[in-house]
Amino acid sequence: MSDVNRPLPSLDIPDTREFWQGTKHKELRYQQCATCSTIVFFPRAHCTGCTSSDLTLKVSAGRGHLYSYSLVRKSFHPFFEGLAPYAVAWVDLEEGPRILSNLTGIDDPFTDIHMGMPVTVEWEEHEGLCIPLFKPA
Amino acid sequence: MHFKRQPVKKLRKVRDILSDRTAAIVGIHEYPHRFVKGEVSPLQIKAASAEKALQDAGLNWSDVDAIYDAGEVGDLAGLYISEYFGLKPNVIDTTSVGGSSYEYHAAHARRDIETGKAKVALLTYGSNQRSERRFFDPDATQPADNMENFSGSTLISNYAMVAHRHMYQYGTTAEQLAEIAVATRFHAMRNPQAVKAMQDLGFPEIRETTIADVVGSKVISDPLHVLDCCMVSDGGGAVVIASPEVARNCRKKPVWIIGTGEATKYPENGGDITISAGAQSGPTAFAQAGIKPAEIDIAMIYDSFTITVVTLLEDLGFCNKGEGGDWVSGGRLRFDRPNDGPALNTDGGGLSSNQPGMRGIFLLIEAARQLRGESTSQVDGASLAIAHGNGGLLGSRHAAGTVILGGD
Numbered sequence: 001m002s003d004v005n006r007p008l009p010s011l012d013i014p015d016t017r018e019f020w021q022g023t024k025h026k027e028l029r030y031q032q033c034a035t036c037s038t039i040v041f042f043p044r045a046h047c048t049g050c051t052s053s054d055l056t057l058k059v060s061a062g063r064g065h066l067y068s069y070s071l072v073r074k075s076f077h078p079f080f081e082g083l084a085p086y087a088v089a090w091v092d093l094e095e096g097p098r099i100l101s102n103l104t105g106i107d108d109p110f111t112d113i114h115m116g117m118p119v120t121v122e123w124e125e126h127e128g129l130c131i132p133l134f135k136p137a
Numbered sequence: 138m139h140f141k142r143q144p145v146k147k148l149r150k151v152r153d154i155l156s157d158r159t160a161a162i163v164g165i166h167e168y169p170h171r172f173v174k175g176e177v178s179p180l181q182i183k184a185a186s187a188e189k190a191l192q193d194a195g196l197n198w199s200d201v202d203a204i205y206d207a208g209e210v211g212d213l214a215g216l217y218i219s220e221y222f223g224l225k226p227n228v229i230d231t232t233s234v235g236g237s238s239y240e241y242h243a244a245h246a247r248r249d250i251e252t253g254k255a256k257v258a259l260l261t262y263g264s265n266q267r268s269e270r271r272f273f274d275p276d277a278t279q280p281a282d283n284m285e286n287f288s289g290s291t292l293i294s295n296y297a298m299v300a301h302r303h304m305y306q307y308g309t310t311a312e313q314l315a316e317i318a319v320a321t322r323f324h325a326m327r328n329p330q331a332v333k334a335m336q337d338l339g340f341p342e343i344r345e346t347t348i349a350d351v352v353g354s355k356v357i358s359d360p361l362h363v364l365d366c367c368m369v370s371d372g373g374g375a376v377v378i379a380s381p382e383v384a385r386n387c388r389k390k391p392v393w394i395i396g397t398g399e400a401t402k403y404p405e406n407g408g409d410i411t412i413s414a415g416a417q418s419g420p421t422a423f424a425q426a427g428i429k430p431a432e433i434d435i436a437m438i439y440d441s442f443t444i445t446v447v448t449l450l451e452d453l454g455f456c457n458k459g460e461g462g463d464w465v466s467g468g469r470l471r472f473d474r475p476n477d478g479p480a481l482n483t484d485g486g487g488l489s490s491n492q493p494g495m496r497g498i499f500l501l502i503e504a505a506r507q508l509r510g511e512s513t514s515q516v517d518g519a520s521l522a523i524a525h526g527n528g529g530l531l532g533s534r535h536a537a538g539t540v541i542l543g544g545d
Contacts, residue, residue: 007287042280044280067302068299068532070298073356077289088289096407097406098406098407115302116305
């Protein structure tokens with residue numbers, strides 16, 4: 001493997017371990033507080049709404065809308081410089097979490113991306129985990 | 138060239154507003170070099186700046202009894218910095234919140250002086266990020282970053298996503314954002330230090346710019362162009378803040394700290410990224426100062442990018458949320474149009490004068506220059522200024538520090 005790869009997340013950080021383990025099974029996991037119903041994302045061991053530690057692990061259907069994006073023309077990272085222009089995006093999942101990712105499956109990034117457009121998760125496979133990207137729905 | 142600001146806008150006389158004088162900026166220095174080619178260390182920049190700022194105040198190293206440090210030269214700054222300076226301060230504050238650190242330091246210095254813990258506070262900054270080509274690198278051990286780093290989001294794309302959303306929600310245009318770059322360059326061209334900075338950093342064209350120049354420049358991360366982005370320089374500076382008793386005997390006219398506010402913001406599910414932490418820190422600072430945004434003569438607003446300034450001006454209450462693009466249009470923020478509103482970043486800002494990574498200290502320095510009457514784009518009669526720092530990333534997690542200053 002060349003060293004020009006996407007930077008992958010660590011599987012060893014306690015808060016985010018379960019999330020990234022879930023991606024191996026193409027599950028987009030998030031948490032909901034059993035006490036106050038707050039959606040917690042990124043994952044933590046406590047609820048950000050009421051500090052309860054009684055959190056339920058849920059799986060998103062992977063559908064959402066484009067909250068905002070930018071087409072990156074210049075990156076100092078060799079993998080992303082090779083990908084440019086690529087779209088970095090905040091996606092609002094239907095269940096509530098807002099996730100930062102990339103858009104994929106776009107024919108012409110200069111004309112085919114629109115604020116608010118519906119998107120759906122597209123998994124990019126790696127050894128031991130998958131990366132959740134989003135494509136037009 | 139000086140421009141006189143109409144005094145009628147003031148709701149009250151400044152001397153009444155300043156009835157509660159508890160701490161003042163008495164010494165300032167901006168390190169003059171923006172590209173040290175690795176020949177000077179950040180610590181040396183800090184010490185050289187401290188010496189000059191103390192001279193400016195008419196004070197000595199031995200007068201300093203409180204140190205404020207953002208830790209930019211490494212971990213355990215509170216341990217190393219006093220030794221390096223050769224001081225034994227009673228107060229050591231290492232609040233580190235990126236570019237807004239110095240607004241926090243000013244707020245904390247005033248608090249420490251008010252409570253009698255200190256009399257002379259020293260804030261310093263030094264950076265050679267340009268020489269070392271060291272750029273923003275999020276800490277991947279943070280769980281938040283471990284969820285985001287795979288996306289290749291850059292510093293610029295983080296702000297660009299705020300700009301896109303601002304355009305989408307409010308109809309803000311690229312031309313309106315460009316107003317910020319044009320106004321700050323207009324001021325930079327009057328500041329010999331800024332002109333020299335642009336020369337030393339190899340700017341291709343060093344001249345006043347137009348809206349067309351900015352929107353016609355290369356796109357780096359849609360919708361932001363290269364001229365929407367700050368420079369990357371070396372540099373540093375120092376600020377000395379003192380008690381009223383000390384301030385009375387200093388060489389220069391004191392610049393009083395009359396209101397401060399601190400706040401933080403981070404990504405939230407369903408949140409609005411067009412609103413910054415400034416919407417929380419600004420009202421706190423204005424309420425403490427007992428003044429309104431319309432009374433401000435000089436707005437020193439963190440200009441990492443043009444969108445940063447438009448967002449922050451709205452959040453600080455200079456205009457309504459979403460109306461910033463319209464409000465800044467027509468050259469309103471130039472120093473020679475003082476009746477239209479505050480003069481913005483009269484030193485040339487991070488866009489065109491000085492941005493070594495954490496620009497917040499220069500906001501205090503130029504605000505103090507204006508209230509002393511020492512700016513290269515001086516607004517005559519300027520008596521109230523705001524310095525608002527934004528540290529971290531506007532489009533995700535950041536800290537806001539607001540400081541309101543009044544001249545005697």
